[in-house]
Amino acid sequence: MRRLELGKGQEDIVAATGDLMTQAWVSDVERGKVDLNNAGFGKVVALARALDWTLIDMQHALGVDLGITELTPVGAADEEMPVYLLSSIAQPTPTLHSYEGFELDAGEDPTKLLIVLADNTDMERPGGRSIHPGDAVFLRTDLTQLEERQGYAIQHQGRVLLRRYEVLGGVAFFTADNPALARELIPISDAVVLGRITRVASDYRPDQLN
Numbered sequence: 397m398r399r400l401e402l403g404k405g406q407e408d409i410v411a412a413t414g415d416l417m418t419q420a421w422v423s424d425v426e427r428g429k430v431d432l433n434n435a436g437f438g439k440v441v442a443l444a445r446a447l448d449w450t451l452i453d454m455q456h457a458l459g460v461d462l463g464i465t466e467l468t469p470v471g472a473a474d475e476e477m478p479v480y481l482l483s484s485i486a487q488p489t490p491t492l493h494s495y496e497g498f499e500l501d502a503g504e505d506p507t508k509l510l511i512v513l514a515d516n517t518d519m520e521r522p523g524g525r526s527i528h529p530g531d532a533v534f535l536r537t538d539l540t541q542l543e544e545r546q547g548y549a550i551q552h553q554g555r556v557l558l559r560r561y562e563v564l565g566g567v568a569f570f571t572a573d574n575p576a577l578a579r580e581l582i583p584i585s586d587a588v589v590l591g592r593i594t595r596v597a598s599d600y601r602p603d604q605l606n
Contacts, residue, residue: 397426398447398457412446413439416588432458434488436551441590445540450507479532482512482549485590486556496532498597510535510591512549512556519547519558521573527558531598535591542568542584547593552582558593 399409406422416439424430425443432440432454444454476495484491493513500506512533519527527533527547535549542548542561550557550570559570559582570582 398449399426402448404446409443409446413442413588416442436486436488439588441537442588445538450538453507477506477509477511479511479513482515482533482556482558484556485510485512485549486551486554496597498532501595508536508538510537510549514558514596518572518574518577519560521575525596526573527593527596528598531596533558533593534595534597536594537591539592539594540589542589543592549590549593550582550587551590552587556590557582559587 399406404412406419406426409422410417410419421430422443425432432443440454444450447454449457477498479493479496480490481493496511498511512535514527514529514531514533516529533549540548544561544563547558547560548570550559552570557570557572559572561584562569562571568584570584570587571578572580
């Protein structure tokens with residue numbers, strides 16, 4: 397059992413997930429009473445992180461199908477990679493939008509990547525770099541420790557959002573880049589981090605008409 401291999405108790409797993417799950421739920425998972433295919437995606441990601449697994453590792457070890465495709469880097473050649481709808485990745489089975497060809501950066505591990513399709517203007521801002529609807533957002537699911545000014549995908553009140561981690565006056569929170577949402581601050585205790593934004597693939601042109 398992975399937990400025992402790591403020398404952790406069930407309470408350690410619960411604590412590592414930010415109390416997203418209960419000890420009874422962890423026990424039910426270990427006894428095969430919980431079907432992870434039907435568990436919320438955010439909870440599955442948190443469990444994998446607590447067990448020091450990638451989602452690919454979890455699929456192989458537990459025989460579950462999380463819809464994560466294992467890919468092999470091939471240098472500069474494009475990889476056909478699944479792109480999921482951002483709004484769906486907290487669901488038991490995320491909705492696949494398409495397979496797209498992307499060139500992997502040097503050292504980029506596709507087994508730790510989750511690519512999502514931005515579907516709103518939350519992270520648009522006047523001037524500077526923005527994330528626009530239709531952009532492909534690369535998430536590193538193993539990078540969940542918070543760093544100031546970095547962008548993250550988070551689960552908050554049943555929704556998946558792209559937000560930036562900020563600290564102001566000693567208070568830490570997640571905020572949108574869109575000035576219209578400047579007052580909507582999310583305390584870090586109210587969110588589950590699903591992954592850090594590492595790059596964005598975009599065809600957006602500000603002079604194009606929709």
